[in-house]
Amino acid sequence: MSPTSSSDVLIRKLQSISDLREGDIDVLKDIQIQEKDFLANYDLVREGDRPVNSFVVLDGLLGSTKLTGDGKRQITSFFVAGDIPDLHGLHLSVMDCNFTTLTAARLGFMRHDALRAICEQHPRIATAFWRSTLIDAAIYREWVTNVGRREAYTRMAHILCELIFRLRSVGRIQDHVADLPITQAALGDALGLSTVHVNRMLQELRRRGLIATTGPRVQALDWPGLTRAGDFETTYLHQRNPAA
Amino acid sequence: MSPTSSSDVLIRKLQSISDLREGDIDVLKDIQIQEKDFLANYDLVREGDRPVNSFVVLDGLLGSTKLTGDGKRQITSFFVAGDIPDLHGLHLSVMDCNFTTLTAARLGFMRHDALRAICEQHPRIATAFWRSTLIDAAIYREWVTNVGRREAYTRMAHILCELIFRLRSVGRIQDHVADLPITQAALGDALGLSTVHVNRMLQELRRRGLIATTGPRVQALDWPGLTRAGDFETTYLHQRNPAA
């Protein structure tokens, strides 16, 4: 186990969205978590699978992805450290989407039967997990809106805001400088845009002085400006103690 | 209370997605449900609200909707009879979207504290409710994909498939003839398209013999053809006993 143990990541996340008591935390500390590393672009779960584990993200960036009949890919949400992407699988026996690493990632696996047992005996923990999936759903709603009704430039700014905000609120970045080895192709799949157009929009954001990019690193130079450009409000992320 | 009582609608829905025992059903029968009627285009819940009720749809069509900064509307999902649209509000104190009637509708309201008490004492019921919100999330995922990666024609066909399928699986329509007093403007808001283009796509579907429309009524003339045109698979709806 690493210095910050994997259950710490899980516990901090659940505390950031829900009200847990001492006893609950002790229970969570005892969950068996199996750590494992993955390369980028690895399908952890595929549509049609019936998983017996869920996993918490310890490091890296994941996405829930779907493929259309003619092979186009849509990323339907991002997942960062602390998130439990396929907790949905706990009560949806057959998966309806893939979960894919978008960067190299370290994950912690937890058995479904263990999680179910905990939920049955500790309603407050069950609620915390439930709430976690509800926040996922709220993010999906925002993405429908983002893709459906915002134009490419705003859409791009919006997704950068979300990523930076979420990474910051789990302490993974400082000062709006995100180390995001995410390709423009992946951004396109998240935004419903072509790679070419992603490139154009990033340039436009740089030209207007809102962001700077050095390699895979994205930096918000003007955070208020970026949020304005991206029509970004944080309510849909349902933080308990909203940071600035 | 009406001949088919409102708790029947709720119970049938939960049974269709989850495994309930006799005892659970008795508990559900005792839930206090307050019925009320609404006209079309009424905002039942607004972004920022802190609701103390959730409601089950007894009749009519609702949508979860969001407004962008420049006033464009996106419908992020539909809700039909049996659905509990804002069950999400049970554990997300502040709402991040609106719930709006898209047609005239009859709803049954249930108090949050009552629902919470039931969930705490009856884990199987809690799981059923949880699962209901997970299916909502799965639908949101599909909509991100639909709007992000399918072109207008396919997208239109897809959404009609979903509506017809869902109405059929709760016994609200026969033989793929849906009585849907939904405007083309609303369809546009659901698909991220302009009204004009919705009109064009509906015409194209009619021209190809896949659907017929008489006033507000939409009929699938060629269901297999329509599902093919719409790239429609039912897995994401997570029916327990998938009908044909």
Add this chain to the structure above:
DNA sequence: GCAGCGCATTAACCTATGACATAGGCTGCG
């Protein structure tokens, strides 16, 4: 029986975005 309204339809024109092609810069590897 007519006024007014909401909605569907149609047409003409315009633009955001996609598709394709190519080049250049990394990085890893034999």
Add this chain to the structure above:
DNA sequence: CGCAGCCTATGTCATAGGTTAATGCGCTGC
């Protein structure tokens, strides 16, 4: 050291879908 594979960058051209506006049609209310 040089080649291969990925990714970013750029330019040109094509098109799906948006915008605007005009028309019509079926309600409802008076």
